[in-house]
Amino acid sequence: MCHIESTRDRLQGIVIFLQYHSICDGQYISKQSAPVSASIFSIGEIARVSSTFYNFSAHNIMASQAVNAVACIITAVIIYLLINLIRIRQNRGRYAKEHNCQPAIHFPHQEPFLGLDLFWQLIKSTKDKRRMESTKKLYDHYGLTWQSTSFGREVINTIDPENIQSVMAQDFESWGLAPLRYPAAGPFMGRGVFTSDGPFWQYARAQVKPVLTRAQFTDYERLESHLQTFFQVLPKNGEDVDVLPLLERLFTDTMTEFLLGDSVDTLLGNSSLDHQAFLDSFTAAAQGVGKRILLGKLKFLFPDKKFKDACHSIFKFIDGRIDQTFAYLQIQEVAKKSPEEKEPLVFIRELAKQTKDRELIAAQVLNVLNAANDGAAIVISHIVFFLSRYPEVQKKLRxxxxVIGDKKPDYEELRNMKYLRYIINETLRLYPLVPTNGRIALKDTFLPRGGGPDGRSPVFVKEGTHYSTNSYVLHRREEFWGKDAEEFKPERWETHRQGWEYQAFGGGARTCPGQAFVLSEIGYTVVRILQQYKEIESRDDRVWVENLKLTMSNAHGVVIGLVP
Incomplete structure (x- = not known):
């Protein structure tokens, strides 16, 4: 009897315990359920309670086993990651030791994890139109090579020619450009010669380089026709004129005709509604890319509907031109014109002869248009800026x-004008078109200099590190250019031999594929302006102020007087 009562009491206690915790057979039970108060249990009741207790215990055991299994997996993953991290650190340590690497000077961030203090400092200097001078002060203080942090990623900043040569040529395969450019510019430009890496980049470059090379010899006639329009819209009596926007229109007209087969005709204001919508979208998209580059990883916080709509409009416009191009080539194939019938060189047609990939054709056209649209215009505006302020240089060039009189220059005559070339080089030295250049390390590597107290030891660079250089600062270093590095002095090029300290067009395998084409157009235009006008006079005494977008121009424009 005592044993039965003891068992009954224990079972009663179990049921009360289960009721108290509101659990029975894996289900919640009502608090209003009748409490167990019977003094004698039936066999069925005992079996039910025993079964409930057993099921509850089994359920807990199975759940516990599952939790333990998950915990074991998580622990194993963590251990694996830790071991892998340790192994990577050890391998990197050995690699750095093998190459005698030492750390470079690091910018003293107030907030070292994301490095946002330096980011906002540079954003502010850009808005204040002093980004270049602000960057120059950083290099003056920290040396030719120093490291910083940007959004948690390491950045190595360098203007050391040996390091630039390593990145651009000697260790070219270790560095990529697409991870930097494509996230910002991809929606606008697609994947083309200036936004890709590796085998695809090689293929894209092989497509465009021969066409641009041919253009430097054959495009003078097209440029001359637009120059005549340019001369028509300039003041006839030497009145003040800001020549920069007119030069931009000149080369917008020239480049759209070269790239697409027809000009957008901005100089005379005769642009069709279709062309004007394209130009407006192009401008909006270019501005959007500039903002996306500045914002970096924060761009997702600032969605830009105007940028998105502009990109959609641009690709729709180009898609229509691709349809026209395929139709044109089909007609030409049927007509089978004789080789004697010369046709103007049109970029999109040359691409369409090589591929039917519409996406690639559109990307290549937009890559080249974005790079060349205002490039020549800005460089020529800077040349005119200097010629107007240095009369002795202008006279020497005249x-x-x-020597050729009023004759339109040909390719060979332009090549023989050495002083013209010195002026172009010196202009690009002081005011490089694209002053900043970057890469990202695709694997662990090192730079040959910049580490240690004296900055002469190699610097280890881990995969994912950003590389940044600045040609505006590089081109002003006295150790490379002499005490007069800040002065405009074309004569320095009589003896200076161009090396990696001059980065107007980059260097190595990724040297601008259109460099010769652009320089040819710049030279031709400058000569024709000098032939057309007796004097170029400065009408603005303000100092040059940077206007930094994807390219860098004078924020004040270039106000001159052209004396006929």
Whole structure:
């Protein structure tokens, strides 16, 4: 009897315990359920309670086993990751030791994890139109090579020519450009020669380089026709004029005709509604890319509907031109014109002869248009800026040009004008078109200099590190250019031999594929302006102020007087 009562009491206690915790057979039970108060249990009741207790215990055991299994997996993953991290650190340590690497000077971030203090400092200097001078002060203080942090990623900043040569040529395969450019510019430009890496980049470059090379010899006639329009819209009596926007229109007209087969005709204001919508979208998209580059990883916080709509409009416009191009080539194939019938060189047609990939054709056209649209215009505006402020340089150049009289120069004559080339080089030295250049390390590597107290030891660079250089600062270093590095002095190029300290067009395998084409158009235009006008006079005494977008121009424009 005592044993039965003891068992009954224990079972009663179990049921009361289960009721108290509101659990029975894996289900919640009502608090209003009748409490167990019977003094004698039936066999069925005992079996039910025993079964409930057993099921509850089994359920807990199975759940516990599952939790333990998950915990074991998580622990194993963590251990694996830790071991892998340790192994990577050890391998990197050995690699750095093998190459005698030492750390470079690091910018003293107030907030070292994301490095946002330096980011906002540079954003502010950009808005204040002093980004270049602000960057120059950083290099003056920290040396030719120093490291910083940007959004948690390491950045190595360098203007050391040896490091630039390593990245651009000697260790070219270790560095990529697409991870930097494509996230910002991809929606606008697609995947083309300036936004890709590796085998695809090689293929894209092989497509465009021969066409641009041919253009430097054959495009003068097209440029001349637009120059005549340019001269028509300029003041006839030497009145003040800001020549920069007119030069931008000149080369917008020239480049759209070269790339697409027809000009957008901005100089005379005769643009069709279709062309004007394209130009407006192009401008909006270019501005959007500039913002996306500045914002970096924060761009997702600032969705830009205007940018998105502009990109959609641009690709729709280009898609229509691709349809026209395929139709044109089909007609030409049927007509089978004789080789004697010369046709103007059109970029999109040359691409369409090589591929039917519409996406690639559109991307290549937009890559080249974005790179060349205002490039020549800005460089020429800077040349005119200097010629108007240095009369002795202008006179010396006029003497060189006078050899051909009023004749339109051809390719060989332009090549023989050495002083013209010195002026172009010196202009690009002081005001490089694209002053900043970057890469990202695709694997662990090192730079040959910048580490240690004296900055002469190699610097280890881990995979994912950003590389940044600045040609505006590089081109002003006295150790490379002399005490007069800040002065405009074309004569320095009589003896200076171009090396990696000059980065107007980059270097190595990724040297601008259109460099010769652009320089040819710049030279031709400058000569024709000098032939057309007796004097170029400065009408603005303000100092040059940067206007930094994807390219860098004078925020004040270039106000001059052209004396006929």
């Amino acid at each position: 003497d060189e040009v006078s």
